[in-house]
Amino acid sequence: MMVAAVTALDCNGRTLTLGRTAVMGILNVTPDSFSDGGFFLSREQAVAHALKLAEEGADIIDVGGESTRPGAQAVSVQEELDRVIPVIEAIAKAVSIPISIDTSKPEVMRAAIHAGAGLINDVRALRETDALQTAAALQVPVCLMHMLGEPRSMQVNPVYTEVVSEVRNFLIGRIEACAAAGIPRERIVIDPGFGFGKTVEHNLALLRHLQELRGLGAALLAGLSRKSMIGALLHLPVDQRTSASVALALIAVQNGARIIRAHDVRATCDAVRMWEAVYPQQGNMT
Numbered sequence: 001m002m003v004a005a006v007t008a009l010d011c012n013g014r015t016l017t018l019g020r021t022a023v024m025g026i027l028n029v030t031p032d033s034f035s036d037g038g039f040f041l042s043r044e045q046a047v048a049h050a051l052k053l054a055e056e057g058a059d060i061i062d063v064g065g066e067s068t069r070p071g072a073q074a075v076s077v078q079e080e081l082d083r084v085i086p087v088i089e090a091i092a093k094a095v096s097i098p099i100s101i102d103t104s105k106p107e108v109m110r111a112a113i114h115a116g117a118g119l120i121n122d123v124r125a126l127r128e129t130d131a132l133q134t135a136a137a138l139q140v141p142v143c144l145m146h147m148l149g150e151p152r153s154m155q156v157n158p159v160y161t162e163v164v165s166e167v168r169n170f171l172i173g174r175i176e177a178c179a180a181a182g183i184p185r186e187r188i189v190i191d192p193g194f195g196f197g198k199t200v201e202h203n204l205a206l207l208r209h210l211q212e213l214r215g216l217g218a219a220l221l222a223g224l225s226r227k228s229m230i231g232a233l234l235h236l237p238v239d240q241r242t243s244a245s246v247a248l249a250l251i252a253v254q255n256g257a258r259i260i261r262a263h264d265v266r267a268t269c270d271a272v273r274m275w276e277a278v279y280p281q282q283g284n285m286t
């Protein structure tokens with residue numbers, strides 16, 4: 001079944017246009033990302049970084065306070081609230097683009113949306129208790145990501161019989177769970193979750209066959225920026241993965257991604273704009 005294109009998402013009063021590829025700038029507010037000790041200082045730094053991302057061309061800023069890094073420990077609700085809510089309040093005043101909240105916790109979803117965020121980006125695809133109901137009640141778009149297992153152990157030995165169809169079937173199941181909870185397809189973004197319980201070969205297969213995740217009536221998001229597959233293939237540290245990240249982002253766009261999650265927003269925007277100059281019509285299909 002071919003479903004009509006989603007052309008824009010209403011993110012709590014701010015619009016994310018999907019007529020062209022959108023770039024989601026990454027703003028981590030974990031202690032390892034802005035680690036200058038004092039909370040006020042780190043908040044100032046986070047706001048400054050958000051302004052930089054917007055100035056570089058980001059269409060949305062993704063704020064995350066839970067480290068989902070492989071092997072990471074769980075973070076308490078209060079800890080996550082303390083990290084993200086003051087930052088969201090401040091950047092909602094400083095920038096006019098939509099803000100997404102990278103969380104799996106219903107309490108954090110609620111507080112973040114009330115603080116000015118407009119999209120829920122959940123690496124657990126609303127599988128936590130009450131997450132589906134909370135997202136439905138908040139009436140904001142959601143990004144459903146595939147992850148095999150939990151961050152703590154997901155990279156230990158990920159096994160699939162057929163990774164692309166398993167990820168696709170998982171996402172179809174979560175879209176159906178959303179529908180049952182009252183979240184319409186037009187409000188859903190889907191994401192194969194590169195690096196989340198995947199070997200390098202799994203990641204490459206998902207990128208090569210990303211087209212198979214189109215046609216589900218949900219916009220496709222790809223997050224490949226600086227990920228360890230680049231480190232594994234090129235032996236580069238995280239601060240030298242921009243070119244490879246941009247290359248992977250373009251392949252994702254070519255294969256149907258409508259939103260690219262990226263650290264290096266300027267480089268990503270430049271590349272995506274060039275791709276769109278070459279292929280001006282492609283932006284109209286889900």
Ligand code: 7PM
Pocket residue numbers: 026067068069070102121122123143145191193194221222223224225226227261
């Ligand atoms: C350490 C390792 C820190 C990995 C952070 C990460 C995605 C996401 C993340 C993604 C969506 C990162 C990840 N990745 N949300 N959150 N899709 N929707 O590389 O690929 O930023 S956290």
